[in-house]
Amino acid sequence: MNIVDFRESYSQDFRIFDKFYKWGWIAFLVAGIVVLSQTSGDYGAYLLNLIFINIIAAVGLNILTGFTGLISLGHAAFMAIGAYTSSILTVKLGVPFWLALPASGALTGLIGFVVGLPSLRLTGIYLALATMAFGFVTDEIILQWQSLTRGADGFAAIPPIIFGMTFDSYKKYFFITFISLAILLFVAKNMTRGSFGRTLMAIRDSETAAETMGVNLGWYKALAFTVSAIYAGLAGSLYAHFILFVSVDNFTLLHSIGFIVMVVVGGLGSITGSVMGAIFITILPEIISFTKDYLPSAFKTASSLQAAVYGIILMLFVIYQPAGFYGLWVKIKNWWRTFPL
Amino acid sequence: MIVQQIISGLAVGCVYGLIAIGFVLIFKTTGVINFAQGEIMMLGAFVSFTLITFFNVPFILAFLLTPIICGGLGILLERVLIRPLVGEPVVSIIIVTIGLSITLRAFAGMIWSYDTLDFPHLFSEEAIKIGSIVIAPVDISVILITLGLVILLFLFFKFTTMGISLQSSAQNPLASLLMGISVKKVYSMTWAISAMVGAVAGMIIAPITFLSVNMGFLGLKAFPAAIIGGFNSIPGAIVGGVIIGISENLAGIYLPPWVKDIFAYLVMMAVLMIRPEGIFGTHEQKKV
Amino acid sequence: MKFLSIRDLTISFGGITAVNNVSLEVKEGEILSVIGPNGAGKTTLFNCISRLYTPDRGKITFQGQDLMKLKAHEISRLGIARTFQNIELFTNMTVIENILLGRHIFRRSGLLSQAVFYGKAWREEIEHRRKAEEVIDFLELQAHRNKRIGRLPYGVQKLVELGRALALEPRVLLMDEVSSGMSLEETQDLMIWIKDIREDLGVTIILVEHDMRLVMGVSDRIAVLDYGKNIAEGQPGEIQANQEVIKAYLGESNAVVGS
Numbered sequence: 001m002n003i004v005d006f007r008e009s010y011s012q013d014f015r016i017f018d019k020f021y022k023w024g025w026i027a028f029l030v031a032g033i034v035v036l037s038q039t040s041g042d043y044g045a046y047l048l049n050l051i052f053i054n055i056i057a058a059v060g061l062n063i064l065t066g067f068t069g070l071i072s073l074g075h076a077a078f079m080a081i082g083a084y085t086s087s088i089l090t091v092k093l094g095v096p097f098w099l100a101l102p103a104s105g106a107l108t109g110l111i112g113f114v115v116g117l118p119s120l121r122l123t124g125i126y127l128a129l130a131t132m133a134f135g136f137v138t139d140e141i142i143l144q145w146q147s148l149t150r151g152a153d154g155f156a157a158i159p160p161i162i163f164g165m166t167f168d169s170y171k172k173y174f175f176i177t178f179i180s181l182a183i184l185l186f187v188a189k190n191m192t193r194g195s196f197g198r199t200l201m202a203i204r205d206s207e208t209a210a211e212t213m214g215v216n217l218g219w220y221k222a223l224a225f226t227v228s229a230i231y232a233g234l235a236g237s238l239y240a241h242f243i244l245f246v247s248v249d250n251f252t253l254l255h256s257i258g259f260i261v262m263v264v265v266g267g268l269g270s271i272t273g274s275v276m277g278a279i280f281i282t283i284l285p286e287i288i289s290f291t292k293d294y295l296p297s298a299f300k301t302a303s304s305l306q307a308a309v310y311g312i313i314l315m316l317f318v319i320y321q322p323a324g325f326y327g328l329w330v331k332i333k334n335w336w337r338t339f340p341l
Numbered sequence: 342m343i344v345q346q347i348i349s350g351l352a353v354g355c356v357y358g359l360i361a362i363g364f365v366l367i368f369k370t371t372g373v374i375n376f377a378q379g380e381i382m383m384l385g386a387f388v389s390f391t392l393i394t395f396f397n398v399p400f401i402l403a404f405l406l407t408p409i410i411c412g413g414l415g416i417l418l419e420r421v422l423i424r425p426l427v428g429e430p431v432v433s434i435i436i437v438t439i440g441l442s443i444t445l446r447a448f449a450g451m452i453w454s455y456d457t458l459d460f461p462h463l464f465s466e467e468a469i470k471i472g473s474i475v476i477a478p479v480d481i482s483v484i485l486i487t488l489g490l491v492i493l494l495f496l497f498f499k500f501t502t503m504g505i506s507l508q509s510s511a512q513n514p515l516a517s518l519l520m521g522i523s524v525k526k527v528y529s530m531t532w533a534i535s536a537m538v539g540a541v542a543g544m545i546i547a548p549i550t551f552l553s554v555n556m557g558f559l560g561l562k563a564f565p566a567a568i569i570g571g572f573n574s575i576p577g578a579i580v581g582g583v584i585i586g587i588s589e590n591l592a593g594i595y596l597p598p599w600v601k602d603i604f605a606y607l608v609m610m611a612v613l614m615i616r617p618e619g620i621f622g623t624h625e626q627k628k629v
Numbered sequence: 630m631k632f633l634s635i636r637d638l639t640i641s642f643g644g645i646t647a648v649n650n651v652s653l654e655v656k657e658g659e660i661l662s663v664i665g666p667n668g669a670g671k672t673t674l675f676n677c678i679s680r681l682y683t684p685d686r687g688k689i690t691f692q693g694q695d696l697m698k699l700k701a702h703e704i705s706r707l708g709i710a711r712t713f714q715n716i717e718l719f720t721n722m723t724v725i726e727n728i729l730l731g732r733h734i735f736r737r738s739g740l741l742s743q744a745v746f747y748g749k750a751w752r753e754e755i756e757h758r759r760k761a762e763e764v765i766d767f768l769e770l771q772a773h774r775n776k777r778i779g780r781l782p783y784g785v786q787k788l789v790e791l792g793r794a795l796a797l798e799p800r801v802l803l804m805d806e807v808s809s810g811m812s813l814e815e816t817q818d819l820m821i822w823i824k825d826i827r828e829d830l831g832v833t834i835i836l837v838e839h840d841m842r843l844v845m846g847v848s849d850r851i852a853v854l855d856y857g858k859n860i861a862e863g864q865p866g867e868i869q870a871n872q873e874v875i876k877a878y879l880g881e882s883n884a885v886v887g888s
Binding site: 010011013014187190191193194195196198199202204205206209210211212213214215216217223227245269338 | 679681701703704706707710711713717718719720722725729730731732733734736738740743744745746751753754755757758759762785793797816825831
């Protein structure tokens, strides 16, 4: 068993997987997931789609909050912008899905940039509050701009049509979200393992030193917002054509908090962590409703039980396992590696 | 009409201000933002409600007991949740209090359900007429109680040993420790007082607005109040709250109704852009 | 054209004038030490050069470029690097990642190129790693390369900060009390490194220091600050004998003692 790894080239330091055979595991995993999506019935496919969309959103938020240290409580609002943009483009303007998706991402990214510009002057709690306010205001604007968004009635989106094929079932839609996820994860990993990721982390750890090293704080903070908004916008667009109905009720402060929970529980500053966190939080309601029957009847209300568990998990993780699932994963790996056998 | 809106805005603003005082107190002393302050206010309202309607405790007694109970809760929360996180980055602590707010709301929902309840009225429904202005007695009571509480707090901080210890711990915990002040006790006391103030806020607003587990969302409006007043200024919190309360109502008169709901946040965003320290706050700069 | 020129620099904080009409000329290729009692304004001087502070009055020019017109993040592009008195390292990153950040100004590939990470971005990453390894070799930090800053001893952290500044390939290096907290051996190594940096890399070095052995050992010239004023400037021997300097450090009664 290899306790010590010898690197023989610089590229080994920053490759995604340092050993080639690990890609084999990935291929295996991919095959498994594809099989699972087609064989686990409608509900399984629904869940997988939802997990992938949440991973995309969580990864975007992690780039902003985990890597750059900028707290955002308005992430769901960016998703809403993406979702509505995509729905309006496809339904009202007849734009095909494969165009509407990137367009939604781009528009949301632009708005993210504008929101990120003033973030230079706001730190910590002030930024959190500003983004929270942004969320409220955005939701309200969407509600009131009835001519565009149909307000409180919500907006019905249409299933994507690509190459003449209509993706109107969860099983078919799975491929869209899966491929999107693969691409976006690859991009996220690339951005964070190179100098961009280091620059963001530098801003998080010491703004003064980063500036001294030549980092233009305002620009990079705005860029971080842009990237996270693009991810949220894409997630929103994917969500819209998946659920086929968008309304602001799906993009409230509680949802923004939900994404924060995913990122924190998964591990701030780790892409892999966000994947784990998103998976866990998405299937948590299922776990809760499963175990609900074994609990005394005082806890019967599904929604409060779920919320209570959310809150407790969040607190426990921050206090006892601040590195999140990823930290746990690293600990287990190291324990395994150094096991005296 | 305008004067009435101003007065009722003043009353609501007082409540925002009280919740904001809770924020500011904890922030000044420990640097932590307690996102669950709104939920503590909600618990204050519910605890007093339960005491009055369930246990048939007389009003006055309930109003005295509730802050004590909530104060105890504050101490418990500080010990269990915040103490372990001393020294951790801001993100972590903010997230813990967010988790706390979710949990408190959920437990409250389990105990009291999510229905909107009716808080028993203490003051007569009859409005007082001064000239052509009609004022609800409830509003007057809110303003008076707030005033009384603020004066009490002022006296506490200025003239009692504990109050002065709180101030010194906020400015320099290490020096305070060396002076023999138990900073741990101070932190507990801060959370206790903050919870008590929150509880009072809950008790006085419940008759005006509504009593529901989602009341905590009102607490979110206290953030703009604290920002406007300055996040490390206690008088600023009340001033900020009053400004929000009154301007909200005025916005309700002149602008479309939906603007009123988000008006506080629009003001907050504007203040954050122009002068994040607020009116009375101070700006900190790190020395390298 | 003067190399680095500081003229009539003045900055106050509240009621305290931290730097009071300080003028200083730094010659290219020299090792200049700035010394003085605590609170004399030495670090404040550095912070003005780095544009972390904006002085009330005065001018700083570097090779003809007026630094007052630049923002803090534009200073490193000119080739001015620095270390910090209280260590401003990126604590959640490893040593090599910190040093790699010194290469920030040399980054040519844009975000889009990095998103795909092929071609230009890949090659650049390798190039930067090579340069970072050169710095690590120079400062003998190989053993700590992949360790997080939080786990390192104080003296090593100071070296990492130095390495990060060197990765910038600077023309001027501002070192703020690098030797504080270092043992005798570490300080002796530091003296050798400082000389090597000047000889091999051609870097002009300005030191803020308290360790007199170090100062006397490496400096070409010494400037002395006291209460924000420049009270003496000259060769090490002259400064040692200077009455004003002795008075500033040791008080009036010792001023008569010369040598």
